[in-house]
Amino acid sequence: MWKQEETDETENLDVNIDEPNTQANVVNVYNENQATVDNCVEVMADTGFNVIGESDQAIIMTGDATALANVINLVNTNIVGSKLFFVILNIDGSLLGDLVLPAPELFSATDKNNTGEPVVFNINNQNIAKIDNQVGAVATTGNNQSNSVSDASIETGDAIAISNSTSLVNLSIEKINYYNLTINNLGLSSGLIYNWLVPGSVDRMWSGTTNFTTQGLNNQSIGGANPTWNVDNYNWADIKNTVSAQANTGGNQIKDAKTANIKTGMATAVSNLTNLVNLSLSGNNWFYGLINIIGDWAGNTIFAYPDLVVGLKSIEDVVEEGETIIYNLSFANNGYDNSFATELELFLPEGTRYLSDNSGFGHKLSGRNISWLIGELTAGQQGNFQIEIETGIEPELTWWQKLVPKAIAAQSEIEVSARAVAKTSQLESDTGNNSAVAKTKIIIWDDDEIEYQYEHEEEYEYQEEVEPNEFNDGVDQRQPILEIESENNVADFVYPGDIVTFKIEVKNKADVPALDAYLIHEIFDEVGNLYRSNELDIGQIGAYKSGNIYFGVPLTPDETPEGIYTSQTTIYAYAINDNEIESNQVTTEFKVKNKGSSKETLPKTTGDLLGITDSVCQDCDDKFDLWPYILLFTQSALWTYYQSNKWVKEAKNKRKPKAMPKRAVEILFFILILASLIWSASFLLPPLFRLQPRL
Numbered sequence: 001m002w003k004q005e006e007t008d009e010t011e012n013l014d015v016n017i018d019e020p021n022t023q024a025n026v027v028n029v030y031n032e033n034q035a036t037v038d039n040c041v042e043v044m045a046d047t048g049f050n051v052i053g054e055s056d057q058a059i060i061m062t063g064d065a066t067a068l069a070n071v072i073n074l075v076n077t078n079i080v081g082s083k084l085f086f087v088i089l090n091i092d093g094s095l096l097g098d099l100v101l102p103a104p105e106l107f108s109a110t111d112k113n114n115t116g117e118p119v120v121f122n123i124n125n126q127n128i129a130k131i132d133n134q135v136g137a138v139a140t141t142g143n144n145q146s147n148s149v150s151d152a153s154i155e156t157g158d159a160i161a162i163s164n165s166t167s168l169v170n171l172s173i174e175k176i177n178y179y180n181l182t183i184n185n186l187g188l189s190s191g192l193i194y195n196w197l198v199p200g201s202v203d204r205m206w207s208g209t210t211n212f213t214t215q216g217l218n219n220q221s222i223g224g225a226n227p228t229w230n231v232d233n234y235n236w237a238d239i240k241n242t243v244s245a246q247a248n249t250g251g252n253q254i255k256d257a258k259t260a261n262i263k264t265g266m267a268t269a270v271s272n273l274t275n276l277v278n279l280s281l282s283g284n285n286w287f288y289g290l291i292n293i294i295g296d297w298a299g300n301t302i303f304a305y306p307d308l309v310v311g312l313k314s315i316e317d318v319v320e321e322g323e324t325i326i327y328n329l330s331f332a333n334n335g336y337d338n339s340f341a342t343e344l345e346l347f348l349p350e351g352t353r354y355l356s357d358n359s360g361f362g363h364k365l366s367g368r369n370i371s372w373l374i375g376e377l378t379a380g381q382q383g384n385f386q387i388e389i390e391t392g393i394e395p396e397l398t399w400w401q402k403l404v405p406k407a408i409a410a411q412s413e414i415e416v417s418a419r420a421v422a423k424t425s426q427l428e429s430d431t432g433n434n435s436a437v438a439k440t441k442i443i444i445w446d447d448d449e450i451e452y453q454y455e456h457e458e459e460y461e462y463q464e465e466v467e468p469n470e471f472n473d474g475v476d477q478r479q480p481i482l483e484i485e486s487e488n489n490v491a492d493f494v495y496p497g498d499i500v501t502f503k504i505e506v507k508n509k510a511d512v513p514a515l516d517a518y519l520i521h522e523i524f525d526e527v528g529n530l531y532r533s534n535e536l537d538i539g540q541i542g543a544y545k546s547g548n549i550y551f552g553v554p555l556t557p558d559e560t561p562e563g564i565y566t567s568q569t570t571i572y573a574y575a576i577n578d579n580e581i582e583s584n585q586v587t588t589e590f591k592v593k594n595k596g597s598s599k600e601t602l603p604k605t606t607g608d609l610l611g612i613t614d615s616v617c618q619d620c621d622d623k624f625d626l627w628p629y630i631l632l633f634t635q636s637a638l639w640t641y642y643q644s645n646k647w648v649k650e651a652k653n654k655r656k657p658k659a660m661p662k663r664a665v666e667i668l669f670f671i672l673i674l675a676s677l678i679w680s681a682s683f684l685l686p687p688l689f690r691l692q693p694r695l
Contacts, residue, residue, distance in 0.1 A: 025228055026228045026229075026230065027228070027229050027230070028229075028230045028231075028232075029078075029080060029229065029230065029231040029232070030231075030232045031078045031231075031232070031233045031234065031235070032233075032234040032235075033076040033078075033233075033234070033235045033236070033237075034076075034235075034236045034237075035075045035076050035235075035236070035237045035238070035239075036237075036238045036239075037073055037075055037237070037238070037239045037240070037241075038240045039071060039073070039240070039241045039242065039243065040242045041069050041071055041241075041242065041243045041244070042069075042242075042243075042244050042245075042246075043067045043068060043069040043244070043245045043246070043269075043271075044067055044245075044246045044247075044248075045065040045066055045067040045246070045247045045248070045267075045269075046065055046246075046247070046248045046249075047062040047063045047064070047065045047248070047249045047264075047265060048062055048065075048140070048141075048248045048249045048250045048251040048252055048264065049248070049251040049252065050062065050251075050252045050253070051252070051253045051254075051255070052253070052254045052255070052257065052260075053255050053256065054255065054256040054257065055256075055257045055258075056257065056258045056259070057257065057258060057259045058148075058254040058257035058259070058260045058261070059260075059261045059262075059263075060252045060254060060261070060262045060263070061262075061263045061264075061265075062157075062249045062252065062263070062264045062265045063249070063265045064157070064249065064265040064266045064267070064268070064295075065247040065248055065249050065265065065266075065267045065268070066186070066247060066267075066268040066269075066294050067137075067245040067246055067247040067268070067269045067270070068090055068245060068270050068272075068292055068294075069137075069243050069244065069245040069270070069271045069272065070088050070090075070272045070290060070292075071241065071243050071272065071273045071274070072086070072088070072273075072274045072276070073239060073241070073273075073274070073275045073276065073277065074276050075237050075239060075275075075276070075277045075278070076127075076235040076236075076237050076277060076278045076279075077276050077277070077278075077279040077280075077281065078231070078233050078235075078279070078280050078281070079281045080121070080229055080231055080280075080281070080282045080283070081119065081121075081229065081282060081283045082281045082282065082283060082284040082285065082286065083107070083284075083285045083286070084281070084284075084285075084286045084288070085107075085286065085287045085288070085289075086288045086289075087288070087289045087290070087291075088289075088290045088291075089289075089290070089291045089292070090292045090294065091291065091292070091293050091294065092294055092295060093185075093186075093187050093293045093294055093295040093296050093297030093299075094295050094296065094297075096293065096297055096299055097299045098191075098299045098300045098301075098302055099183075099291070099293075099299055099300070099301050099302065100302045100304050100336050101181065101289075101301065101302065101303050101304065102287065102303070102304060102337075103195070103199075103303050103304055103305055103337065103427070104177075104179040104214050104287075104303070105426070105427055107177050107178075107179055107285035107286070107287050119175075119228075119229070119283055120228045120229070121174050121175070121229050121231065121282040121283060122228070122229065122230045122231065123172050123174060123231050123233070123280055123282055124231070124232045124233070125170075125172045125233045125235070125278075125280050126233070126234050126235070127169075127170040127233070127234075127235045127236075127237075127278040128235070128236045128237070128278075129169045129170050129235075129236075129237045129238075129239070129277050129278050130237070130238045130239070131167060131169060131237075131239045131240075131241075131275060131277065132239070132240045132241070133165055133167070133241045133243075133273060133275070134241065134242045134243070134244075135163050135164075135165045135241070135243045135244070135271050135273045136163060136243070136244045136245075136271060137161040137162055137163045137244065137245045137246075137269040137270055137271045138161055138244070138245070138246045138247070138248075138269055139159040139160055139161040139246075139247045139248075139267040139268060139269040140159060140246075140247070140248045140249070140250045140251070140267055141156040141157045141158070141159045141248075141249045141250045141264045141265075141266070141267045142156055142159075142250045143250045143251045144156065144250055144251065144252045144253070144262045144264065145252075145253045145254070146253075146254045146257075146260040146261075146262055147254065147255050147256060147257070147260065148254070148257050148258060148259055148260035150258055150259060151258075151259040151260070152254075152257075152259070152260040152261070153260070153261050153262070154261075154262045154263075155262070155263045155264070156249075156250065156263075156264045157249055157263075157264045157265045157266040157267065158266045158267070159247075159266070159267045159268075160186055160266075160267070160268045160269070160270075161245075161247075161268075161269045161270075162184055162186075162208075162209060162269070162270045162271070163270075163271045164182065164184075164209065164270075164271070164272045164273065165273045165274075166273070166274045166275070167274070167275035167277070168275065168276050168277070168279060169275060169277045169278055169279075170235075170277070170278045170279075171278075171279050171280070172233075172279075172280040172282075173279065173280065173281050173282070173284055174280075174282045174283060174284070175282070175283040175284065176215055176284050177214075177215060177284070177285045177286075178214075178215045178284065178285070178286045178287070178288075179212070179213065179214045179215070179286075179287045180211070180212070180213045180286075180287065180288050180289070181211070181212040181213075181287070181288075181289040181290075181291070182209060182210070182211050182212075182272075182289070182290050182291070183209070183210045183212075183291045183293065183301070184208075184209050184270055184272075184290075184291070184292045184293065185205070185206070185207045185208060185209075185210065185293050185297060186207075186268045186270065186292065186293060186294050186295065187207065187266075187293070187294070187295040187296035187297060188207055188296040188297075189205045189206060189207050189296075189297050189298075190205075190297075190298050191205045191297065191298060191299050191300040191301065192204060192205055192300050192301070193205050193300070193301045194300060194301070194302045194303065194429070195302065195303040195304075195305055195429050196212060196301075196303055199305045199427050199428060199429045199430075200429050200430055200431075205300070205301055229282065231280065231282060233278075233280050235278040237277050237278055239275060239277055241273055241275070243271050243273050244271060245269040245270055245271045246269055247267040247268050247269040248267055249264040249265045249266070249267045250264055250267070252264065268294065270292060272290055272292075274288075274290075302336055304335065304336035304337035304379075305335050305336065305337050305426070305427055305428055305429040306333050306335040306336075306337050306338065306339035306377070306379070306424055306426055306428055306429070307333065307334045307335030307428055307429045307430045307433070308331065308332070308333055308334075308335075308339055308342065308377070308422040308423075308424055308428060308433070308434055309331065309332045309333075309334050309422070309433045309434075310329070310330070310331050310344065310420050310421065310422040310433070310434060310435060310436050311328075311329070311330040311331075311384075311420075311436050312327060312328070312329055312330075312346075312418060312419070312420040312436040312437065312438040313327065313328045313330075313438055314326070314327055314328075314418075314438045314439070314440040315327070315328060315386075316440070317440065317441060318413075318440070318441045318442075318443065319391060319440060319441075319442055319443070320442070320443045321391055321392040321442055321443060321444045322391060322392040323391060323392075324355065324388050324389060324390055324391065325352065325388075325389040325391060325418075325440050326386055326387070326388055326389075327346070327386065327387045327389060327418060327438055328384060328385075328386050329344065329346065329359075329384060329385060329386070329387060329420050330382070330383070330384035331344060331374070331377075331382065331383055331384065331422055332380075332381065332382035332383075333377040333378065333379055333380065333381050333382070334380075335379055335428065335429055335430075336379055336429075337379055337426070338376055338377065338378045338379055339376065339377040339378075339424040339426060339428075340375075340376050340424065340425055340426060341373075341375070341376075341424060341425040342373075342374040342375060342376065342377040342422070342423070342424050343371055343372065343373050343374065343422070343423045343424070344371065344372045344374060344420065344421070344422055344423075345369065345370070345371045345372075345420065345421045345422075345423070346369070346370045346371075346387060346418060346419070346420050346421075347368065347369050347418065347419045347420075347421070348368040348369070348370070348389060348418055349368075349416035349417055349418055350368070350416070351391060351392065351393050351416070351442075352368065352389050352390060352391050352393055352416070352418075353368070353389065353390045353393045354368070354370050354387070354389060354390075355388040355389060355390050356387075356388050357370075357372075357385055357386060357387040357388065358385050358386055359372055359385035359387075360385070361373065361374060361385075370387070377424075389418075391442055413441050413442070413443050413444070414441070414442050414444060415439055415440070415441050415442075416439070416440055416441075416442060417437050417438070417439050417440075418437070418438050418440075419435060419436070419437050420435065420436050420437075420438075421434060421435045422434045422435070475576065475577045476512065476576045476577065477577055478510065478511065478512045478575070478576070479510065479512070479575045479579060479581060480508050480510045480512050480513060480514035480541070480543075480573060480575055480581060481508065481509040481510040482506065482507070482508055482509075482514055482517075482541070482571055482573060482581065482582070482583035482584075483506075483507045483509060483583060483584060484504055484505060484506050484507070484569065484570075484571055484583045484584060484586055485504070485505040485586055486502060486503065486504050486505070486567070486569050486586040486587070486588050487502070487503050487588060488500055488501065488502050488503075488567065488588045488590050489501045489502075489503075490590035490591065492591065493590075493591040493592065493593040494555065494590060494591070494592055494593070495555075495592070495593060495594070496555050496556070496557040496558075496559075496560035496592060496594060497554075497555060497556075497557040498554075498555055499552040499553065499554050499555070500552065500553050500555065500590055501550065501551070501552045501553075502521070502550070502551055502552070502553070502567065502569075502588070503548055503549070503550055504519065504548065504549040504550075504569055504571075504586075505546070505547075505548050506538075506541060506546060506547055506548070506549060506571060506583075507545075507546040508541045508542065508543060508544060508545050508546065509544070510543060510544075511543045511544065512543055512575065512576060513540050513541060513542050513543050513576075514540065514541040514573035514574070514575070514581065515540055515573060515574045515575070515576070516539070516540070516573060516574050517537075517538040517539060517540065517541050517571055517572065517573035518535060518536060518537045518538055518571070518572055518573075519535070519536040519538055519549065519569065519570070519571050519572075520533075520534075520535055520569070520570050520571075520572065521533075521534045521535075521536070521551075521553075521567065521568075521569050522534075522567065522568045522569075523553065523565055523566070523567045523568075524565065524566050524567075524568070525561070525563055525564075525565055526563040526564045526565070526566075531560075531565060532553055534553070536549070536551070538571070538573075541573065555592065560592055560594075561592070561594060562591075562592050562593050562594040563591075563592060564589060564590075564591055564592075565589065565590055565591075565592060566587055566588070566589050567587060567588045567589075567590075568585055568586075568587050569585065569586050569587075570582055570583055570584075570585045570586075571583040
């Protein structure tokens with residue numbers, strides 16, 4: 001049953017907006033309003049008041065009854081430079097999945113207009129309002145009667161009655177963001193609330209009325225070249241509201257029946273009244289929503305934000321230096337809102353360089369960093385493309401690094417990492433998936449070692465002819481004899497993060513060469529777990545030749561607990577008749593002392609070898625020495641200091657300065673002699689002082 005009597009008398013006596021004064025940047029607005037509103041709204045839903053007379057078996061089952069009354073009075077509201085959004089929804093909960101709503105941030109704005117100047121509002125309001133509200137809701141499932149001879153039962157459904165009344169009257173609101181949403185959940189709810197408190201938050205959704213309200217300052221612009229608005233409002237309003245909602249499933253009767261059963265449905269009555277009267281809204285962004293969900297609902301309430309996801313994968317896990325790496329970069333927006341100004345970035349590892357990609361997007365290159373501007377990425381949109389990267393690029397060295405020659409193994413393996421990042425100008429519901437890392441192993445060959453093998457290639461073939469017989473088949477059966485010794489540079493202990501250097505002394509005590517030799521170096525912790533394992537190619541070890549191999553092993557800070565560590569070293573090679581031989585196994589120990597806490601377990605990993613030098617070949621070139629440059633720098637500094645003092649004194653006194661005291665001259669010569677001795681002694685020390693930085 002529906003009854004409505006409404007009279008709406010509104011007189012706009014004078015509304016005047018002056019033409020903008022472009023020189024003064026001023027707009028004048030004048031409003032004078034009168035309004036009389038009388039609302040009488042009554043909503044009724046009834047499935048009850050059923051009657052059964054005399055019978056053997058009587059059954060009354062009523063359906064659900066739902067009555068909703070929604071009234072919004074927008075009277076004498078003066079809106080200047082504002083954005084407003086009003087919505088009212090009535091939804092059947094059984095037909096509703098997730099409820100996706102706009103994020104509150106969509107109703108914020110910048111703090112300057114197009115000219116870069118703040119917007120100024122001069123507001124003058126004179127308001128008179130008379131408001132009379134009567135709002136009610138009644139839900140009934142009872143008042144049932146049953147009269148039976150033998151058996152009678154009455155089962156009533158739930159009754160829900162909700163009344164909401166909100167009035168904003170005679171207010172002048174300037175530069176305020178306001179987000180107000182009311183959800184009347186008129187049944188059972190099992191869903192969750194996502195992203196309301198902050199993007200990524202999760203809360204429980206309850207039955208009944210839930211209000212989502214937030215507000216904040218908004219120094220937004222309204223565009224154009226008019227930063228000053230003068231607004232005069234004169235409003236008078238007389239508002240009377242009578243709003244009611246009634247739902248009934250009860251009042252049923254069964255008379256004089258042998259068996260009587262009454263079961264009523266659910267009764268729901270909701271009345272919502274909102275008065276926005278004599279309001280002056282200037283420079284505001286408002287969202288006002290009312291949603292009534294009828295019946296049980298299992299969906300979620302989701303405030304929509306974008307959610308960028310990025311993935312990065314190397315097509316080949318292992319490449320040789322000089323070959324290209326192909327990365328596959330994938331991206332998607334898994335959120336519920338579009339992502340604007342979406343950008344992808346790729347950070348390449350050292351020693352690599354960007355070559356090309358097949359994205360179709362314009363890119364910006366800055367050193368080893370590449371960025372692509374994707375623009376708008378709609379909710380659910382995804383894509384991918386490939387990037388080609390060149391390896392073997394020599395990095396830019398500092399002057400200090402240029403003085404120290406690079407020394408690496410004949411063949412070593414390094415692991416490099418590239419990182420991809422996705423960015424947007426908006427807030428996201430999840431930022432934990434905005435980056436991805438791809439790791440690739442690069443095999444590096446030492447050019448010096450390749451040249452050495454080529455120069456002594458004739459040593460791979462034994463020169464003396466061997467007479468064939470029943471024992472040798474024309475092949476030299478003599479075997480190389482390899483003996484090694486080892487030591488490390490740790491005196492007392494080292495810390496995690498330090499580098500332990502090892503010296504391996506190699507001797508071939510036979511008159512035939514050892515071919516294709518390689519060194520296996522392993523480090524174990526004090527309980528026997530493998531800590532590091534490295535393999536180093538040596539090449540050929542000539543007959544009766546000996547030499548030293550130097551290398552360093554870095555101790556990874558977060559993988560090295562304190563304790564006693566044991567290194568084991570063995571060299572393997574082949575004889576001329578292809579028999580595999582091995583040297584004796586040598587061990588060293590060193591102690592690690594942690595500065596802080598340490599992990600209890602160790603991963604079995606393969607580490608890097610640092611600063612490798614190989615002097616098994618007596619013809620190998622000496623490594624570059626830094627001491628001559630240190631000495632030259634010291635001498636030059638002393639000479640410059642002495643000369644500058646001399647010239648300053650000459651300038652002050654305008655005469656030739658006195659000679660330096662004899663004692664000072666002796667000290668100077670003593671320093672020069674001591675530096676020369678250190679320089680000479682450095683050539684006699686092992687190359688431990690010339691270990692190179694990490695590659």
